[in-house]
Amino acid sequence: MRAGSTKRAAAALGISQAGRAELGISRLPLDPSLFEWAPLGSARNVCIFHPDHRFSKRTCIEAHDLAGETIVDIDPQFAAHQMNFNALRFAGVEPDILVEFDCNGHEAGYVSAGLGISITNEIIAREYAAFHLGIKPVEPSALYHYVAIWQKDRAFSSALNVSLEAIIVAFSKQPPARGC
Incomplete structure (x- = not known):
């Protein structure tokens, strides 16, 4: 795992383990042994x-x-x-x-x-x-590839599903990545 992804994974895992957040937003790469994710956009x-x-x-x-x-x-x-x-x-x-x-x-x-x-x-x-x-x-x-993340094997409540869907919809309304 790269240094940047290690820091992101450690920060995101700390939030999940401490119970302060059920979902997060991060960039790939992330460690798939720690997290699951849904693509949001680039x-x-x-x-x-x-x-x-x-x-x-x-x-x-x-x-x-x-x-x-x-x-x-x-x-x-x-x-x-x-x-x-x-x-x-x-x-x-x-x-x-x-x-x-x-x-x-x-x-x-x-x-x-x-x-x-x-x-x-x-x-x-x-x-x-x-x-x-x-x-x-x-x-x-x-x-950059952005994803909604959660702790691996987390059971989703209906509130978490609604929250994840809202995050995905919010990102889908953004224009796609463009270059010169």
């Missing part, structure tokens, strides 16, 4: 930026476009950081990181203040609608 990388940024005139952001940009990014311990910056370095671009944070959501405030741009995925970026940020696809992009 997401590709997007760049978020202040609406006045030069990227607002582009249809797609490519790695070379990020040269010289100040970047707000999630901590290097997260797989998303490694994927994003490996792609930049492969394209010959060394990232100029202004701020690193340890939890999704923090980048929206920094970006809306005009302190830099950030790369996240479409599902997370949808949560920032109130910030009125610019959002454009990024290439190269990772593809």
Whole structure:
């Protein structure tokens, strides 16, 4: 199991074992010996930026476009950081990181203040609608597969079935992952 999936599995298992949650939302890969899941959707990388940024005139952001940009990014311990910056370095671009944070959501405030741009995925970026940020696809992009998860062999009550169905419906109303 990869380091990122181990952390997600440990966090999700801790929640399930402690009884604080019956269902969760996570990304694959997960350990099938610990969890069962139902697919929710996929997401590709997007760049978020202040609406006045030069990227607002582009249809797609490519790695070379990020040269010289100040970047707000999630901590290097997260797989998303490694994927994003490996792609930049492969394209010959060394990232100029202004701020690193340890939890999704923090980048929206920094970006809306005009302190830099950030790369996240479409599902997370949808949560920032109130910030009125610019959002454009990024290439190269990772593809993230989101799932509803529960502890393996958990017996489902009718309330859990209704909850799972509601989560699946909510994700199904989102547009599919798209690239440039």
